[in-house]
Amino acid sequence: MKEFVDIAVIKTGIECLLEVYVEDAEEPLGPDSVLIEHLSVEFAPLHVAKPGKIATTVRYQRRHVEHPFRTSATSAKVTRWAVGKLAPTEDPIDFQLKHDGDVLPSDSHLGQAARGEKSIVLDLVFKVEPQG
Numbered sequence: 001m002k003e004f005v006d007i008a009v010i011k012t013g014i015e016c017l018l019e020v021y022v023e024d025a026e027e028p029l030g031p032d033s034v035l036i037e038h039l040s041v042e043f044a045p046l047h048v049a050k051p052g053k054i055a056t057t058v059r060y061q062r063r064h065v066e067h068p069f070r071t072s073a074t075s076a077k078v079t080r081w082a083v084g085k086l087a088p089t090e091d092p093i094d095f096q097l098k099h100d101g102d103v104l105p106s107d108s109h110l111g112q113a114a115r116g117e118k119s120i121v122l123d124l125v126f127k128v129e130p131q132g
Contacts (some may be wrong), residue, residue: 001033008048016077021047022074022108025066028070047072047111054114058082058097060124071111098123 005018019028023044028051029035035046054070056078065085069078076095083092097104099113099122114120 001029001031001035004035004046005048012048014050016050017053018048019113021049021070023047023072023073024074025072025079025091026070047109049111050116052118054110054117055119056110056122057119057121058086069110071109074106075108075110075113076106077118078110078122079106079124080110082122086124091113095124096127101111106130 002023008018009015009018021028023046025109028032047070049058049071050058055066056069057064057066058078063086065082076092079095079097080092080097082097083090083095087095096106099120104113108119113122
């Protein structure tokens with residue numbers, strides 16, 4: 001894992017402590033981990049990020065919930081969590097997240113939307129499907 005992080009530091013120019021995550025994982029891979037042992041048969045991106053979680057607030061119909069997520073959390077994961085808390089009788093597939101008015105694709109990552117910040121506010125909205 002150390003070699004992988006060293007390459008990431010060289011490529012990004014970020015010279016601080018970095019952690020490596022498999023997409024949607026809650027815990028980083030340890031520095032002594034053997035990378036190949038953590039790769040699954042199905043493709044899952046690896047994320048290199050500064051340590052810590054992103055304090056995430058999701059708003060929906062004048063209510064909001066908060067939860068810290070890793071930068072590697074997908075928008076789909078955050079949406080499922082938020083729907084479970086704010087609209088538990090609804091199907092998460094009918095919702096999407098917006099950040100500053102822009103829809104976050106379900107396969108985007110929280111770290112991308114937060115752009116290096118350690119907090120973010122998102123809006124949970126119904127998907128609009130064009131008719132006709």
